[in-house]
Amino acid sequence: MADQGLLAQQRRALILEQVRRDGAVKVAELVDQFGVSDMTVRRDLDVLARGGAVEKVHGGAIAAGASTDEPGFEAKSTRESSAKAAVAAAAAALVEPGSVVAVSAGTTAFAVASRLLGIPRLTVVTNSLPVADLLRTAARELGEAAPALLLTGGSPTRSAALVGPLADQAIRSLHVDLLILGTHGVSERAGLTTPNLGESETNRALVAAARRVLVVADHTKWGVTALSSFAELTEIGTFVTDEGLPEEARSVLAESVGTLVVAPPSGGR
Incomplete structure (x- = not known):
């Protein structure tokens, strides 16, 4: 359920917990989950990425060290x-x-x-x-x-x-x-x-x-x-x-x- 009252730090902690649990998150799903803007979610992911906790990919983020390479x-x-x-x-x-x-x-x-x-x-x-x-x-x-x-x-x-x-x-x-x-x-x-x-x-x-x-x-x-x-x-x-x-x-x-x-x-x- 969306929660407009979450502080940015709390929201980022929840995002990080989800990445560690599922291996990846999608921007669109986080927007719906937290009831915030696309830009807000992307700023959260930027902060987490700068800290080395996640790696940003197109449309979302993955756990640090996760694989995005797909050999033929x-x-x-x-x-x-x-x-x-x-x-x-x-x-x-x-x-x-x-x-x-x-x-x-x-x-x-x-x-x-x-x-x-x-x-x-x-x-x-x-x-x-x-x-x-x-x-x-x-x-x-x-x-x-x-x-x-x-x-x-x-x-x-x-x-x-x-x-x-x-x-x-x-x-x-x-x-x-x-x-x-x-x-x-x-x-x-x-x-x-x-x-x-x-x-x-x-x-x-x-x-x-x-x-x-x-x-x-x-x-x-x-x-x-x-x-x-x-x-x-x-x-x-x-x-x-x-x-x-x-x-x-x-x-x-x-x-x-x-x-x-x-x-x-x-x-x-």
Whole structure:
């Protein structure tokens, strides 16, 4: 509720608390929350930024040290390849034949998709251009044995994700058995985060459409907070990661998600 009587110092303390809790704030939302002008909120953020408590970004602010960088798909695909392979193998083993599976954008989700080709009678919904290309190629080679493909449509991002109103509307009309969801960052307070606001909104639509959510994230994603949160840890049914995840993070996830799966090294048992 708006509170015109808050002193500037009190308001800034509340803004800072919100940034630390959520990882980011938006100017427009703070204007509505506090009932002050756009200029007043921007002055508050300037003060907090000068003190090093936050970093200003277009339309708002993020926690100091939060990530706004979004490398392209090709650049990300070469990072932590062995960890991604282990995570992908463990995640694919949890997919049931005959199910409708949504696969988000991202290189780890793509690695899982490449292991779905031998699972019979799958339907795969995706907003990932690389996943769509993978499945189209599989259809030419495997014929009817390949998973059926449904591409959401939308506008492409640097990470080869299709996002925006067209993607969101298509996803909201669907019901899927399982969502295989990648993420840019994971933290206890901010949950799952991404630097791209459009991708964040589309990911929220994917989460809402899924009966079960399976997150795939290697250990390097832990402790990274990007601009926008799209899911809380408590919304995750299964979280699949690799053995490099620190014990403290394992404890947090084990208490927050439905099931934590720590994948053995690729090829291990």
